[in-house]
Amino acid sequence: MNTNLEIEYKTLLSKEEHNQILNFFEDAQMIEQTNYYYQSKNSLNKKIAARIRQIGSRFELTFKIKQEKGKLEVNFDVPNNSVEHFKRNDVQQFLNEHQFNSEWKYIGELHTTRYTIQDKYGELCIDYNRYLDQEDYELEYEVNNEFEEFAFKRYLEILNQFSIKNIKAKAKFHRFIITKFGLD
Numbered sequence: 689m690n691t692n693l694e695i696e697y698k699t700l701l702s703k704e705e706h707n708q709i710l711n712f713f714e715d716a717q718m719i720e721q722t723n724y725y726y727q728s729k730n731s732l733n734k735k736i737a738a739r740i741r742q743i744g745s746r747f748e749l750t751f752k753i754k755q756e757k758g759k760l761e762v763n764f765d766v767p768n769n770s771v772e773h774f775k776r777n778d779v780q781q782f783l784n785e786h787q788f789n790s791e792w793k794y795i796g797e798l799h800t801t802r803y804t805i806q807d808k809y810g811e812l813c814i815d816y817n818r819y820l821d822q823e824d825y826e827l828e829y830e831v832n833n834e835f836e837e838f839a840f841k842r843y844l845e846i847l848n849q850f851s852i853k854n855i856k857a858k859a860k861f862h863r864f865i866i867t868k869f870g871l872d
Contacts, residue, residue, distance in 0.1 A: 689778055690763050696831060698828040699827055699855050699857050705825070705852055716805050716814060719803075720800070721743045722797055722799050723861070725737075725865075726740070735788075750762065764778065771793065796864065798817055809835040811830045817860060819863075820864070
C-alpha cells in the first residue's frame with residue numbers, strides 16, 4: 689500500500705481545443721488506460737471513490753478520499769481487474785480502519801487516451817475519455833505538492849495561451865456516476 693495527496697486542476701475541453709493543445713505539445717507521451725469503477729454495495733459514498741486502473745499489463749486498486757485540500761489516494765498493486773481484491777486482508781484492514789463499507793460491486797469502465805508532459809511543477813495531462821455512450825476531452829494538471837502555488841499559475845498560463853476559460857471540471861469518476869445513474 690502506498691499513499692499520495694493528489695492535488696490537480698482540470699477543465700473540460702472541446703475536441704478542437706484538445707487537438708490544438710495536443711498539436712502544440714508535440715513531445716507529449718501517449719498512454720492508454722482503463723479505469724474500472726466500483727461502488728460500495730450500500731450506497732454512493734461521496735467521501736470515497738474506488739477504481740482499478742489498468743495501464744498495459746499493470747493494475748492498481750485506488751481509493752480516493754476527499755480531504756480539506758485535494759484527495760488522499762491509497763493504492764494497492766493487484767494482478768488484474770476483480771472485485772475479489774477488495775476482500776484482501778490489507779484492503780479490508782484499510783477499509784475497516786477508515787470505517788468504509790467493505791462490500792463493493794463493479795459498475796463500469798472509462799477508457800482514456802492520455803498524453804502527458806512533465807515539467808517542474810507537475811504533469812500536464814491531455815485526455816480523451818470514453819465511457820458508457822459518452823466521450824469528452826479534458827486538460828488536467830497534476831501538481832507536485834511542494835509547488836502548488838506556482839503550478840496553479842502555470843496551469844492558468846496554459847489555459848490563457850489557448851484562450852480557454854478555467855471552468856473546474858468534475859472528476860472522471862463523478863462524470864461517470866452522473867451519466868450512469870442520471871444524477872446532477
